[in-house]
Amino acid sequence: MMDFITGPLFALSLLIFVGGLGLRVILYIRGLDAKLERVAYNFHFSRSIPGALVSIGKWLIPGGTAGWRKQPVAAAAFFLLHVGAIFVPLFVLGHTVLLEDLTGISLPSLPGELADVLTIATLCGLVLLVARRLTSPALRQLNSCQDWLVLAVTILPFFTGLMASFDTASYDTWCILHVLSGELFLILAPFTKLSHIALYFMSRAQLGMDYAIKRGGATRGGAFPW
């Protein structure tokens, strides 16, 4: 059981994740239409590249954009979720030890307590986003099955990983559930809104280029107030 889910099934999930997201990025770029969108993507690189980078960067800073400042609660939930969601899977000890065994690459690892705190923050962020989906009138109009699926698929690996790290009497079960739920996340990512893991960078870059090339953003050094 363990050998299968950490061997062939893991390789397959990773392939689907990396290959699938790579394909989504290629399709995104091929779907751009300079005429339709009236953006000369292939010209003015000296303006458009800084514009793209600024747009990607500003949304990664808490309160960095008007969009974040307008919705402080959603923004707080978002950052609670994403800080742990990015750093814990990459740097938690259980993963760095396995990575070193598989590839020989040795990454620094998070202290156990910090990993626990970040994971709990991630889970709190996710619960807040669930609450927001349930209460916000605008979101209640928009909610689809996929939104709930994406939230559930994200909660599972963090919850089962935290439970496994507590080393309870059912450690083996939590371990297996953690591996399976992590793989479910990897497999579903390219086919759901989780594809924003890669497409965030594409759509922010596109908009950043748009503003920098034709809406005068460049005259403000790549930054724009709206």
Place this chain on the structure above:
Amino acid sequence: MRKIVICGLVMLSACLSVPAIAVADEVERIPITFPEIKSPELPPVFFTHEKHMEYVERLKGDCTSCHVETEEGMSPDFLHIKKQPADKQVAYIHAACTDCHAKANAGPRLVECRTCHDRQVAQAQAQ
């Protein structure tokens, strides 16, 4: 119906008693003395040396599955661990322990960290 209920209760109590048995295990264990860990991040491993001798016998191996013969006799070190650079020793012992488990299709694999780094075992040993 009564039989089913009794059966269920027996099974339930069996399930509940499993952790209790696991806690009170009286297996002989030795500490791993090398590499020396200055600030451990996980509970230290206490190795079931006696039992592993049975395990390797079953696999048609012997002491040399884990100890190297030298001119002065058998080394008490685990395989070639002392020849590894300091920052690779933990990775070496991880790979060496779990390679055998994978080949034997028995024993914990590397993902199951806390089967080896067992908090309850380490606490019992510390007493």
